[in-house]
Amino acid sequence: MSSAIESQRSATAEICDKRDDWSFHVTRDPLTRFLRDRRLQISLDMLSARNLLNPAQQSALVVCGGVGGEGIFLRRAGFTDVTVTDLSEEALAVCRRLDPNLRTMPLNAENMAGIPDSSYDLVFVQDGLHHLPRPALGFTEMLRVARTAAIVIEPYESLVGRLIGTEWEVQGKAVNYVFRWNHSMLKQMTLSYLLSAESVVLTRRLWDHNLSVGKVARRFPERCRLLAAKCVYAALTPVNSLGNMMVGVVVKPGKTAG
Structure with missing residues (x-):
């Protein structure tokens, strides 16, 4: 295991040892859930727009899943077969406590050799690839282990992102470079790996500033907070083409119905 990956694993383990409140991931507070799950819902x-979503019949794998926030969202969205992976055994232990129905698997996202090709219908990652030393390999x-589609939710490479985004993330002793993606990059990696022009690469660029939007929304009475947050993001919609975040859906060949 590379020193960079090991430092990330150690940093996550340290956080899990020191922190005992993970309610952010399981709360039913409408505002918190909207801010937490907005990109995943997109x-x-x-997927639904292309008739590629059938949660009750599909398996889902979450890469770099930490303590299971994304897995919990998918379970609430109707998926019954969800596996959360992470480098940290400590994070996965928290995941199992938060939702015992989630499967967990210790895994290095850069090397999933133990998982056969096309093992899961959908493979998700949210803010995880940019923690890897080799994000493209992740x-x-x-793509290899996905049967239908891979979903990538990561920072977007742009002038705006470079000006106001974080370049280096520091988590305890762990440091990682924030690798940013764009449509062209995602498409080129997909085509070069799958070698099929039938692959479909869909990206949606948007703004994601949940901490700031949450602070604004919480200034309103509780009954109005969710609406306030939705209004802020709705106001940003006309300039989503300048946004700092990307939701990418890569559909594998032969899975393009709809």
Whole structure:
């Protein structure tokens, strides 16, 4: 295991040892859930628009899943077969406590050799690839083990992102470079790996500033907070083409019905 990956694993383990409140991931507070799950819901909407979403019949794998926030969302969205993976055994232990119905698997996202090709219908990652020393390798491994589609939710490479985004993330002793994606990059990696022009690469660019939007929304009475947050993001919609975040859905060849 590379020193960079090991430092990330150690940093996550340290956080899990020191923190005992993970209610953010399981809360039913409408505002918190909207801010937490908004990008994931967009990815499901993109799949649904192509008739590629059937949660009750599909298996889902979450890469770099930490303590299971994405897995919990997918379970609430109707998926019954969800597996959460992460480098950290400590994070996966928290995941199992938060939702015992989630399967867990310790896994290095850059090397999923233990998982056969096309093992899961859908493979998700949210803010995880940019923690890897080799994000492109993590992405191609997602493509390999996905049967229908790989869903990538990551920072977008742009002038705006470079000006106001974080370049280096520091988590305890772990440091990682924030790798940013765009449509062209995602498409080129997909085509070069799958070698099929039938692959479909869909991306949606948007703004994602949940901490700031949450602070604004919480200034309103509780009954108005969710509406306030939705209004802020709705106001940003006309300039989503300049957004700092990307939701990418890569559909594998032969899965383009709809």
